[in-house]
Amino acid sequence: MAAAKGRGKTSAKPSIPQVHWREVRPAPVVLVSGPEEFFASEAITGLRTMLRTEDPSLEVHELDASSYAPGELTTLVSPSLFMEPRLVIAERVQQTEDAFLKEALAYVEAPIEGTTLVLRHSSGVRGKKLLDAVRSMPDAIEISCQALKANELFDFTMAEFRSQRRRAEPQAVQALVAAFSSDLAELAAACRQLMSVSGEEEISTEIVERYYGGRVETTGFKIADSAIAGRFAEAMLLVRSGLDTGLNAVPIVAAFAMKLRLMAKVYGLAGSDAQLARTVGGAPWQIGQARRETRGWSEHELASAILLVAESDHMVKGGSRSPEFAVEKLVRCVALRDFSGA
Template sequence: MAQRKGAAKTKSQKATLVPWREVRPAPIVLVSGAEDFFAREATSLLRTHLRTEDPSLEVHEFNAKEYVPGDLSTVVTPSLFNEPRLVVVDQVHEAVEGFIEEALSFVAAPVDDTTLVLRHKSGNRGKKLLDAVRASEFAIEVSCQPLKANDLSGFLRDEFRMQQRRVDNDAAQALIAAFNTSLEELAAAARQLMSIAPDTDITAEIVNRYYGGRVETTGFKIADSTIAGRLADALMLVRAGFDTGLNPVPIVSAIAMKLRMMAKVSGLGGSDAQLAGQVGAAPWQVGQARRELRGWSDPELGRAIRLTAETDFMVKGGSRDAEFAVERLVRRIATRDL
C-alpha cells in the first residue's frame, strides 16, 4: 500500500479544499455538502479524468447505508493486472459502522492507483472518518454547498465561460427566471442552449427564442402583469410561483429589466428597428417597452426603478421576508403607489 505516484508525502500536509469544477485525482476524495448537483458533476468529472488517463479503469459503487462488510476491502485489493480503480461510496452521512471501520483502514494506508470517493452531505455521522480524511496528506475535499439566489448569475457565467461562450446579464436573468427551481435544470438549460445556439454571445433575445414559453410563465409574466397594472393577475402569479418554489430574486430581476428598457426608450424617436441598435435590444423588445410606457410619466418610472433596486437588495439578504418584499413591490408598481 502506498500513495498515488507523484504525490508529495509531507506529514504536516492536510487535505486540500477544491471547488467542484477543479476536482482532480487523489487517493481519497471527500465530496461534502448538501448540493447533489455539484457532487454528481464533480464525481463525473473525476471519472472522466481517470478514464482518460487509463481506459481500463474499473468503477465500483456502494451505498454506505446498506454496506456489506468486506466489500470495500475486496475491491481495493490489488489485482493481477493492477487496473486502476474508482470506488464511489454514497450516503456516507448515513454509513453503518462496518463501512466506517473499513474506510478508516483505507484512509490510513491508501492503495496505489485506487481513488476512493466519499459522498457525505451533512451531519456528524461518520465524524471519525471525516476527521481522518481531512487530516490526510493523500486527500482532497470537494465542497458542494448550495448556492444563494444571488450566486446563480455567477454560476451561469462560469457554465458559459467553460465553453468559451459569454452570456449577458439580461440573458442570465431570463434563464434564472425560467429555471431557478432546480440548479440541475438551470445547468441543463444553459448547456442545451449552447449546443443549439451557434452564437458566441448569448443574449436575452436568444434565450427568448429557445425558451420563450418557459420564461413567460415565470418572472417575466409576473413583470408584465405588474407593469400593466393588473394587480390581481400579478399577485396570483406571484403566489403560485412561490408555492412551486420560484425564487424571489428572478421576479425582481424581471421587473427591473423591463423598467430599465422602458427608461432607455423613453422619449426616443424612430422606428423599433432603428432604436434596437441604439439601446442594445431586439426590435420586438423596443416595441414592447414603448407599449408598456403608455400612461407612465418619467418621474413615476424613476421612482419605480429606485423601489425595484431597494427590493433587489431586500431579496438578496436585506430583509427577513423576501416574499413579502416582492409582494410589496408588485402592489406598489401595479397601483402606481410610487
C-alpha cells in the same frame, strides 16, 4: 512520545486542499462534501472521465455506505490479478453503517496504490471521525459542494458559458436564472442546451426567449419587472397565468424583495453603475437596471413596498390560507403604487 502526541493533535485539523468542483483531480482519497448534489455529481463524473481517459481499463465500483455489507469495501479496493486501476465511489457516507466506518478508517490509514476512493458526505455529524481522518491525510483532496445563494446564481450561469469559451448577454443570463432558479441542475442543463443549439459565440436574450420563453414569461422576475414598471394589466395577467400553471408564490415574492431592496440601495446615489456596484454589491448592469426602475418612485413608496413584501413573505410561507391572494395583492399594490390599504 511528546512528538507523537503533537502529531496526533495536528492531524484532526482540516489540512487537505479544497478543490473547486470544476477542477477535480485524481487523489488516493477524494472527499466530496456538502449538500449541493449537482456539484457533487459533476465532480465525480469529471473524475471518472479523467481516470478513464488516463487508463481505459479503469474498473468503477459504487457502494452505499447506508446499507453496507461488511467486507465490501475491502473487496472492491483490493488489486485484481491484472492490476487494473480502480475507482470506488461510496455514497451516503452521512448515513454510514458502523461496518463501513470501521473499514474506511482502516483504509485511509494505508490507501492502495492505483485505487481512488471517493467519499460522498452531504451533511451532518455522522461519519465525522472518517472525515477528520481524511482531512489529515497528506495527499487527499476535498471538494466542497455548498448550495448557492440566490445572488450567486448569476455568476454561476456566466461561469457555465465561460467554461466553454462562450459569452452571454446579461439579460439572457437573468432570464435563465429567473426561469430555473429553483434547480441548479436544470439551470446548467439549459445553459448547455443553448450552447449546443446556437452557432453564435454569444448567447442572446432572443435565443433564450425562443427556447425557454414559456418558462421565462411567468417567472417571479418577469412579474416583478412588470409590476415595478407600473404595467398593471400585464403584471396581473402574468401572475395569474403563473399561479394557474403551478408557479409557487414564494419565489414570486422573493423576486420582488430582491429587486425592491436593490432599488432602495441605489435610490438617489450618484456615480457610475460600476462604482455603485462596488459599493452596494451586484453587477453593474443590475445597478443600472435598478436605477432606471427607481424613476417615478418616491422614498415613501419604496419603503411601503418593501414593508408589504415582508408581510407578503410571511403570508406565503404559512401565514395565510391563501398565498395566491397575498401575491395578487402585492402585485396590485406595487403596480398601482397604492399602499393605502396594505
